[in-house]
Amino acid sequence: MSDYKPLPWQLPVIKDKRRVxxxxxxxxxxxxxxxxxxxxxxLMKYPGATGLVxxxxxxxxxxxxxxxLQNEIIGENSGVKHLGYQQRFQYPNGSILAYGGMANAQQxxxxxxxxxxxxxxxxxxxxxxxxxxxxxxxxxxxxxxRAAPWRQVLLTTNPGGPFHWINSRLIVGGxxxxxxSKAADNIHNPDDYMDTMQRTTGVDRQxxxxxxxxxxxxxxxxxxxxxxxxxxxADFVKGGGExxxxxxxxxxxxxxxxxxxxxxxxHPRVFLIGQQRNGVMNIFAESYEVKMKQEEHIAKVLDxxxxxxxxxxxxxxxxxxxxxxxxxxxxxxxxxxxxxGKPPRVDDSxxxxxxxxxxxxxGVVRMRVHPRCRNLIMEMETYxxxxxTGEPAKEFDHGPDAARYLIWPLRHWV
Ligand SMILES: Nc1ncnc2c1ncn2[C@@H]1O[C@H](COP(=O)(O)OP(=O)(O)O)[C@@H](O)[C@H]1O
Ligand SMILES: [Mg+2]
Numbered sequence: 212m213s214d215y216k217p218l219p220w221q222l223p224v225i226k227d228k229r230r231v232x233x234x235x236x237x238x239x240x241x242x243x244x245x246x247x248x249x250x251x252x253x254l255m256k257y258p259g260a261t262g263l264v265x266x267x268x269x270x271x272x273x274x275x276x277x278x279x280l281q282n283e284i285i286g287e288n289s290g291v292k293h294l295g296y297q298q299r300f301q302y303p304n305g306s307i308l309a310y311g312g313m314a315n316a317q318q319x320x321x322x323x324x325x326x327x328x329x330x331x332x333x334x335x336x337x338x339x340x341x342x343x344x345x346x347x348x349x350x351x352x353x354x355x356x357r358a359a360p361w362r363q364v365l366l367t368t369n370p371g372g373p374f375h376w377i378n379s380r381l382i383v384g385g386x387x388x389x390x391x392s393k394a395a396d397n398i399h400n401p402d403d404y405m406d407t408m409q410r411t412t413g414v415d416r417q418x419x420x421x422x423x424x425x426x427x428x429x430x431x432x433x434x435x436x437x438x439x440x441x442x443x444x445a446d447f448v449k450g451g452g453e454x455x456x457x458x459x460x461x462x463x464x465x466x467x468x469x470x471x472x473x474x475x476x477x478h479p480r481v482f483l484i485g486q487q488r489n490g491v492m493n494i495f496a497e498s499y500e501v502k503m504k505q506e507e508h509i510a511k512v513l514d515x516x517x518x519x520x521x522x523x524x525x526x527x528x529x530x531x532x533x534x535x536x537x538x539x540x541x542x543x544x545x546x547x548x549x550x551x552g553k554p555p556r557v558d559d560s561x562x563x564x565x566x567x568x569x570x571x572x573x574g575v576v577r578m579r580v581h582p583r584c585r586n587l588i589m590e591m592e593t594y595x596x597x598x599x600t601g602e603p604a605k606e607f608d609h610g611p612d613a614a615r616y617l618i619w620p621l622r623h624w625v
Contacts, residue, residue, distance in 0.1 A: 215284075220396050221245040225252070228361040230354070233339075233377065233387035235368055237422035238408065239400050240392025242367040243276075246335050247284045249365065250308065253333050255289075258304035260358035261326040263334045265350070267341035269312030269321075276337050277310060298322075306358070313346045332356030339366035344376040370417075370424040373437065373592045378424040383437065393422055413598075429596040431561060431603050431611065434568050441588055445493040445579040447517055452488040456512070456523035456548075457481075457617025459609050460532045464501040472589055475606050477501060480532075481613040482512045483587065484520070491577050492567065492618055497584040497610065505532050510541035520548060524616035527552030553612075554619040561603070563622070564615050578618065586610055 217225055224232065224245050234242040250262050264280070266272040280300070285291045290303040298321060300308040311322035325331065331353045336342055347366075354362045366387065368377065381387035394400055394408055408420045417425035447454075464477020473479050480503065484496040498512045513519065525533040537550045554560035567578040580587055587610035594607045 215244075215248050217245065217248070218397060218399075220390065220392050221248075224390050225249050227388060228363065229388050230362065231351070231364050231366070231381070231387040232390065233366045233368075233381050234390050234392065235366075235370060235377075235382070235422070236391040237393035238369050238419040239394035239397055239404060241397040241399070242392060243279070243337060244283070246337070246365045246367045247280055250333055250335050251280075251284050253359065253363075254302050254306035254308055255304065257332065257359040258306060260306040260332040261329065261356055262306070262308040263322065263325050263331050263350070264308065264310040264337065265322070265334065265342075265346075266312055266337050267346075268314040269318050271338070272310055272312050280308070280310075299325075313342065313349075326353060326356060329357060330355035331362075332358045333363050333365075335365045335367070337367055339368035340371040340375055340377060344380065347376075369419055370422055373424050373589075375424065382424070391422060394420075425592075429598060429601075430592070431594045431596060432565060432568055432591055434565065434570070435591045437588065437592070439570060439574070439576055440568065440578065440591075441580050441582050443582065445495050445581040447484075447486055447493075447495045448488065452486050453521045454484060454486050454518045455617055455621075456520045456525075456536075457483045457485065457613035457615070458523055458525040458532065458536065459613040459616065460505075460526045460529035461609055462501060472586060473499065473501070479586075479609055480505070480508055481586075481609045482508070483584070483610065483613045483617055484512070484515070484517055485614075485617050487621065491575075491579060492621070493579050493581070494584060494587065494614060494617070495581040497587050499586045499609070505535050506539050506541040509536055509539060509546065510544050513544065513546060519546065522549040522551055522620070524551040524553065524620050526612070526616065551616075551620045551624055553616045554623070557603070560615045560619050564611075564618060567618055578614070584610075587614065 218241055221241055234246060254260050254262050266276055281293060292301045294301055298309055298311050309325040312318040334350050350364055354364060356362055382389055394405055411420055417423045417428055459481045461478035461480040464473050464479055467474045479499040479501045482498040483494050485492045485494040496515055500508050523536050525536050527533055533550050536548050538547050568576055570576050590607040590610040594611045595604055596602060597604050
C-alpha cells in the first residue's frame with residue numbers, strides 16, 4: 212500500500228534491476244513483504260506489464276499469498292481488480308499480476324498461458340526452497356517481457372539444506388544477487404516474535420533463527436566446508452599415487468525419491484576410493500548400495516576401472532565382507548586385495564580425521580573429495596552428535612566412517 216516504507220535492507224532490493232535476486236536468510240526479516248511491494252510498484256509503474264507470483268502449490272498460494280497481496284500490498288484504493296476465476300489481479304494501466312502453483316501438470320498448465328505472447332516481465336517465487344530447479348528454469352526462460360527496460364525474478368526463502376539447488380547454484384554458484392536478512396533487521400515484528408524464535412531448536416534453529424543452509428547442528432566434522440574440501444582437483448590421476456579403499460558394511464535401506472539420497476534409517480554398504488598424492492588423501496569415487504550381495508558389490512567397484520587398491524580398510528565387525536574383499540570372485544572375475552580392519556577406537560580416529568580436514572595456516576587441507584561423491588558429501592555435512600549424550604548419532608555415518616577407516620592405516624599401521 213502507499214504507506215509502505217522500506218526497511219534499510221529492503222531499499223537496495225527495491226532499487227536493484229538485475230535479473231535474479233535471491234532474498235534469503237532467517238525468518239521474519241521482511242523478505243516476502245519487499246518482494247510483494249516491489250512487484251506491485253513495478254506493475255503500477257510500467258503499463259501493460261505481466262507479473263507472475265508462484266508458490267509450489269496452488270493451495271498455499273490461495274490460502275496465504277493471495278490474501279497477503281490483497282490485504283497488505285494492493286489494498287482497496289489502488290483500482291486493482293481481483294479476477295479470481297482467472298487467477299490474476301488486473302491493474303488500471305493494463306498490467307496484470309497472475310498467480311498460481313507448480314505442483315502438478317494441471318497447475319503448470321494454468322500458469323503457462325500467462326505472458327504466452329509477450330513473455331513475463333517480473334516474477335516472484337515465494338518459499339522458493341519448495342520448487343525444483345526445473346521450475347526455476349522454466350520461469351527464467353519465460354522472462355522476456357518488453358513492458359519495461361528491465362526484467363527480474365525474485366526468489367524469497369528461508370534456508371534449506373546445504374545441498375539444496377538454491378544454495379549450490381544461486382548462492383555458492385553465484386547465480387543470483389543475494390540479499391540476506393534476519394528477524395532483527397525488521398522493526399515491525401511483534402515483541403514476542405524474537406522470544407519465540409530464540410526457543411527453536413535443531414534444524415529449525417539453524418535455518419529460521421540463524422539463517423544457515425544447514426542440515427544439522429553438532430556436526431561431527433564442523434570444519435567441513437564444501438568450498439574447501441570438495442574439488443575437481445581430487446580426481447584420480449593416473450600414476451599420481453597409491454590407491455586405497457575404505458569400506459563400511461551395510462545392507463538395508465532405500466532412497467528417498469524426493470531428495471535422491473538414502474533415507475535417514477538406511478544402512479548402505481559404502482566403498483570409497485582414494486588416492487594419496489603429496490600427503491593429501493583425494494577421495495575420488497564412491498559406491499553406495501543397499502540390498503546388493505557383497506561379492507557383486509566388490510566386482511562393481513572394481514569395474515569402475517580404477518587400479519586395484521594397495522589395500523582396503525574394511526569394517527572389521529563384518530568378517531565375511533573383509534574375507535570377500537581379501538579374496539573373492541563374482542562370475543568370471545577374481546580378486547585378491549590386502550585388507551586392514553577398522554581403527555581400534557572411534558574417538559581417536561574421529562580426531563585423526565578432523566586433523567586431516569582442518570586447514571593448516573596456509574588453508575591447505577589433507578583430505579579432499581571429488582564432487583561426484585555426492586552421498587559422501589551430503590553425509591559429511593549431516594553426520595552429527597546427539598545433543599543429549601554428545602555421542603555421534605548412528606545415521607548418515609556410513610561414508611564418514613569409510614573415510615575414517617581409509618585414512619587411519621596411513622599413519623598408524625603402514
Ligand atoms: N517495511 C515494512 N513495513 C511494514 N511492515 C513490514 C515491512 N517489512 C516487513 N514487514 C512486516 O513484517 C512481517 C514479517 O515480514 P515478512 O516479509 O513476512 O518476513 P519474511 O518473509 O522474511 O519471513 C510481516 O508482517 C510484514 O508485513
Ligand atoms: Mg516470507
